[in-house]
Amino acid sequence: MRIYKVGGAVRDRLLGRPVTDIDWVVVGARAEDMLAQGYRPVGEDFPVFLHPETGEEYALARTERKSGRGYGGFTFFANPDVTLEEDLIRRDLTINAMAEDEHGQVTDPYGGQRDLANRLLRHVAPAFAEDPLRVLRVARFAARYAPLGFSVAAQTLALMRQLAESGELQALTPERSWKEMSRALLEERPDVFIQVLRDCGALQVLLPEVQALFGIPQPAAHHPEIDTGAHILAVLRQCAEQAQPLTVRWACLLHDLGKAQTPAEEWPRHFDHENLGLPLIQAVNQRFKAPRDCQELALLVGQYHTHCHRAQELKASTLLKLLQAFDIYRRPERFDEFLAACEMDARGRLGLERRAYPQADYLRGAAAAARAVPVQPLLAEGFKGAALGEALSLARLKALKTYKQAQGEP
Structure with missing residues (x-):
């Protein structure tokens, strides 16, 4: 029995x-040898302990052999005769196909160290094109290592394009696709992830x-x-630079989908793109079974991001409707994420990356003014049920009008 450290641990140590x-x-x-030494089995498809x-x-x-469609369409074969080199050749990229023994000696049969030096993401073998998940994985690695100067090798990109054209990507489960996509969006260059996917179709x-x-x-x-x-x-690049959470990055990716619905004769204006984009955002959310918080924020940002950009122009009644849409009284953190997404949208423009975004503070102040309206005096006056809700809304509307006047807004 010989044990080797493999994959990412070797790659990242060398980097x-x-x-x-x-x-x-x-x-x-x-x-049986693993069990005898106290290892606990966990793998169903192949022996992992x-x-x-x-x-x-x-x-x-x-070793593995293609036996069906998709990420799970493989038959695995494990026995004591399988060599280290045979195990490594089934891996996706050369930089992930290295092993290290207990003395720190690296086994690198497929040129992983050379590709690290050349900053290349290159496939190990033609069998790369058998697994559609590798398209997403390579794009994710490109997003992670782009700051170090890495790019995808031309031959590897060609195999990714072959996979994209084969129909195999449709065999990926929503859960597996979301896992890769969500990890990629949280990398240092999520924009590179999208660009690489675009480059390969x-x-x-x-x-x-x-x-x-x-x-x-x-x-x-x-x-x-x-x-x-x-x-x-x-x-997306602004999101990464500002260390925004996944919810914000997902919303930013989808916020302008409605602009593709604008008739060409109306370009470059995009009237009502906010509402036109909502069915598309909903479709993408469902396709990938995104978590509920990601789905909700994406829809809200899609619908209301231009409200945020025009915050100081909004009437008090419109401000109140906006704050109510986000349920700022019970879910203040969601409104903060909305403001962050809108700021990233405002800064994700050529030459405007560092401009101020006073709208965020303006809306935070408006939210604070609405939250500060006390309920107790209304209860003391005998309001309850629907009447209480209406009286509370009127009090909040008055507070927002006062806030606008204090800010010098009509």
Whole structure:
């Protein structure tokens, strides 16, 4: 039995990056040997065991054969005769196909160290094109390592394009797609993730609503970058630079989907794109079974982001409706995320990345004014039920009018 550290732990150590998760592969052993040493089995499709003390995963060296469609369409074969090189060749990228023994000696049969030096994401073998999940994984690695100068090798991008055209991407489950996509959106360059998917044709398959935004013009006065797709990429980059959470990044990715619905003769204006985009946002949410908080914020940002940009122009009654839509009294954090998404939208524009966004503070002040209206005096006056709700709304409306006047707004 020989045990090797494999994959990301080896890659990130060689890159000088923090090593978080460690995967191990065991060569020359049977499942019975692992059980005899106290390892606990967890794998159903192939033999994976948990270390009796550390809880880390140890997998028996294995080979695989394509046996069906999609990410799960593989038959695995593990026995003591499978070599380390045979195990490594089934991995996706050369930089993930290295192993390290207990002495720190690296086994690198497929040129992973060379590709690290050349900053290349390159597939290990032609079998790469058998697994559609690898399209998303490579795009995610591109998003993670873009700040280090990494790019996808041309031959690998060609295989990704082949996968995108094969129909295999449709065999991915929503849960598996969301897992990769959500991780990618939280990387240092989520815009690179979207761009790589676009470069290989996978964006058209997975997110045709986002693909449709590229080539759609916007007014240069508000969007110096012109192209709506380029704007979305810039907004995602702002999200990463400002360390926004997944909910905000997801909402920013989808907030302008309605602009692809504008008739070409109306370009570059996009009248009512906020409402036109809501069915599209809903469709994407459902396609990937996004978590509820991501779904809700995406719909709210899609519908109300232009309200935020025009905050100081809104009448007190419109302000009240906006605050009520977000249920600021019970869910204040969702309104804060909305303001963050709108600020990223405002800054994701060519040459305007560092401009101030006073609308956010203005709306925070409005929310504070509405929340400060006490309920107790109304109860003391005998209001209850629907009448109490109406009286409370009127009191909040009055508070917002007072707030606007204090801010110098009519």
